[in-house]
Amino acid sequence: MLARALVNNPELIILDEPTTGLDIQSRYVFWNKLEQLKKNGVAILITSHYGEEIERLADDVMIINHGEIIVSGQTRLLPAQQGYKSIEEMYLGLTGYTKEREEIEQTFS
Template identity: 75%
Template sequence: MSNILTVDSIVKQYGDFTAVKSISFKLQQGKSLAILGPNGAGKSTTLKMIYATTTPTSGRVTIQNIDVSANPREAKRHIGVVMQDDLLDTSLNVIENMVAHAILFDMSWKSAQKKAESLLQFVGLSNYKKKEIHELSGGMRRRLVLARALVNDPELIILDEPTTGLDIQSRHVFWNRLETLQKQGVSILITSHYGDEIERLANDVLIIDHGQIIAQGVTSELPSTYGYQDIESAYLGLTGYVEEHDEIEQTVG
């Protein structure tokens, strides 16, 4: 199976600080990979280098064999992005946000409108298409951003903590849509703080800390490989959270 994404030794330095220290991995066409790591581990910076909003200090990212730094516009045609900051235009209503994004991909107004209608239906927002952005709940906003990320029929969707802050019901709706996309053959790269989300969605998992990969493997196998029961305990144990937590308990006790 061919790789949709190849990340080769990417490094990101901000002055003297190295936020990402030589990360490499591959994502096969149609597969899903989750990146897990504590706050500040370098997850968002890694994703930003992949979707070409930050240039790597060194290393290379290719999407469908297109070098992202050399041809960002061409690479972006193959991806859809759900960032932490949704950047919805609050001066436009729901469907206008969709159409404005579709036009960036050189769609005619008529096909942009048609695409927007069908994607709003896919995420369950057809009845909200004329609503203003401020009238949407947090879960609806997230679903709108997912719909917006799909306007160019991407082969790869990149999501940065898409369900953080959502209630359980909204998280389930969101997962359900991602599962539908997976079944359609779309590849997914996701960061998340939720072990259950990763176990449900991702074929492979990468745990990073302090800008480095500290564990990686098939989601169903990684915990036992490292002597843990599930992804969440593997993550907590491998990133040293448990010890810190114990220290807090000892201090409080």
């Protein structure tokens, strides 16, 4: 998938959930390649549900819930500005999934 996207040396690459289903080793290889592309000036627009991936790769982040932009800003600063420790915690808190998570945790306790 990435190889096809790079054939014509693009200035912008758009990736939708590119590491879903990849094993850990493949994810890291993929992430390293994306980091190299960023260093070479390629803009990357990526959608992901993996907080670790966003924190590692994204300079800026936007959280969208049911088609509505909830919050956006610099990845490294935004969670703290919103009162959270991580992208994942911020996502859960701002989209209302915290209650559902608590219910799931009670089920497995």
